Amino acid sequence: MKRVFVTRKLPGNSLSELSATGYQVEVWPEFLPPPRERLLGLAKGAAGLVTMLEDRVDAELMDAAGPGLKVISQYAVGLDNVDLEAARARGIVVTHTPGVLTNATADLAFALLTAAARRVVEGHDYVRRGEWRTWHPELLLGSELYGATVGVIGFGRIGQAFARRARGFDMKILYSSRHRKPRAEAELGAEYAELDDLLTRSDFVSLHTPLTPETLHLLNAERLGRMKEGSVLVNTARGKVVDTNALLEALAHGPLFAAGLDVTDPEPLPADHPLLQHPRVVVTPHIGSAGRSTREKMAEMVCADVRAVLEGRAPRYPAF
Numbered sequence: 001m002k003r004v005f006v007t008r009k010l011p012g013n014s015l016s017e018l019s020a021t022g023y024q025v026e027v028w029p030e031f032l033p034p035p036r037e038r039l040l041g042l043a044k045g046a047a048g049l050v051t052m053l054e055d056r057v058d059a060e061l062m063d064a065a066g067p068g069l070k071v072i073s074q075y076a077v078g079l080d081n082v083d084l085e086a087a088r089a090r091g092i093v094v095t096h097t098p099g100v101l102t103n104a105t106a107d108l109a110f111a112l113l114t115a116a117a118r119r120v121v122e123g124h125d126y127v128r129r130g131e132w133r134t135w136h137p138e139l140l141l142g143s144e145l146y147g148a149t150v151g152v153i154g155f156g157r158i159g160q161a162f163a164r165r166a167r168g169f170d171m172k173i174l175y176s177s178r179h180r181k182p183r184a185e186a187e188l189g190a191e192y193a194e195l196d197d198l199l200t201r202s203d204f205v206s207l208h209t210p211l212t213p214e215t216l217h218l219l220n221a222e223r224l225g226r227m228k229e230g231s232v233l234v235n236t237a238r239g240k241v242v243d244t245n246a247l248l249e250a251l252a253h254g255p256l257f258a259a260g261l262d263v264t265d266p267e268p269l270p271a272d273h274p275l276l277q278h279p280r281v282v283v284t285p286h287i288g289s290a291g292r293s294t295r296e297k298m299a300e301m302v303c304a305d306v307r308a309v310l311e312g313r314a315p316r317y318p319a320f
Contacts, residue, residue, distance in 0.1 A: 002310050004048040007034060007055050010075065012296035014303040021307065023048075040064040048306040050075060051082070053286075059086040071309035073302040076289075077101060078238065079319055080211045094319040095305040097298045099157060101289035106161035108288045109206055109236040112260025113150075115282045117143040117204065117232050119258070122279050143203065143232055143257060145169045151202030153195065153218070154209030154237065155181050162206055163188045174198045199226040204234070211238035221246035229255040236288045239265035248274055251281065262288050 003024040006015060010027075019025040026042070028034045033054045034042060043049060043065040049072045051057050062069060062083075074082060074096040087094045115121055119142045126132060126140065150166050152159045155177040163173045163184075173190040175181070176198045184190060195218075199205065205227065209215050219233070219242045227233070233256055235242055244265045250256040258280035266273075268285060275281050289295060305315035 002047040003045055004050065004306055004310075005042050005046040006050040007039065007052055008075075010050075010295075010299040010302075011292065012299045014296070014299040018303045018307060023307070023310070043069075047071070047310055048073065050302050050306065052076065053078060053081055055081060057082040057087075059083055059090075062086055062090055062092060071095065071306050071315070073306045073315075074319070075298055075302050078210060080238065082319070084320060088320065093309045093315060095302065095309075095315045095317045096319050097301045098317060100297045100301060101294050102157040102161050104291040104294040105158050105236055105288035106165060107291075108262055108284070109158070109162050109208070109234055109260075110165045112236065112262060112282055112284065113204055113206060113232065113234045114145065116234065116258040116260035116280065117145060119280060121282050125279075143230065145171065145204070147171065148203040149174060149201055150204040150206060151176070151193070151198040152190075153177075153198065153205065153207050155184060155190070156208065158236075159206075159208035160184050160188065162208060163190055171204075174202055196223065196226055199223055200228065202231060203228060204232045206234040207237040207241055209237050209241060211240055215241050217241070217243040217246075219243065219246070221249065224250040224256065227255045230257045231255060232258045232260070234260045236262040239263040239267050244275070248278075251278055258282075262286055 001024045006027045008028055015025055015027060040061060043061055046065045047068050047070050051072060051074050053076045057072060069092055071093045072087060077096055077098045079096055082094060084094060119140045123140050146169050149172040152163055152175040155175040166173055167188060173188055174193045175190050176193055176195045180192050221243060224246050260282045262284045263286055269276060276283060301317055305317055308315045
């Protein structure tokens, strides 16, 4: 019986169904990820691994699993925690979950944009502290979305889905991407702009780019300094796309008014981190794809691809 090790419990019935079809499925039962030494031990003898973003999937882990390891199925669209070259060299198939989380992540990005711009969490905390005593013309003034300019950095599936939501607010859409997207421009009324131009013209900026060597600290002190005075930054991509120290400086001394972050660097943030002390920073714990139906579909995808590879068929969602 082929063994599959899963580094966290998954929602839905997909793991049970995989087990019912003749696989020995073992799942790490704790909420926190398995410690490194435990992970190396539990991977031993596995034909398939189902991994998460917090797992370091490198040559050491692959070798610990042994020569019988045929497939690593990542429960995420991003693969920056997986050594793809090491997998390729060992003949291990790597799969992931693209596409399915597009709308859930775009929903959250727009929710963070609205919450940060209109100071929703700050207002909620104000009420809970018992400070709401009267209405005042200058109470918690925020930034209005309707008719504003939004810059979308990374114009793939999620970036375009975010732009569709922005159209509902009659926002002017600028985008920056490695390649121009003429069809998306026509559909969404979007305008291509070089990154620095986008930053200087946008009232709001939303990040939707993968983490690569080229995008590491893409928004550094210099680029954050180019943003419009009073602008708002949203990041649902990867925390390391933004230089955290530069972000804190831009929030403290301008030009940033607020930020909405689903991803951070470091991740998770310590409870005493300066970002969490800033009243106009909204932080969620990397829940971009956390719609129930989305997460269950992701489980279906990883389990189906594990089964496909172990049964000698091509996976639907290969990483390379």
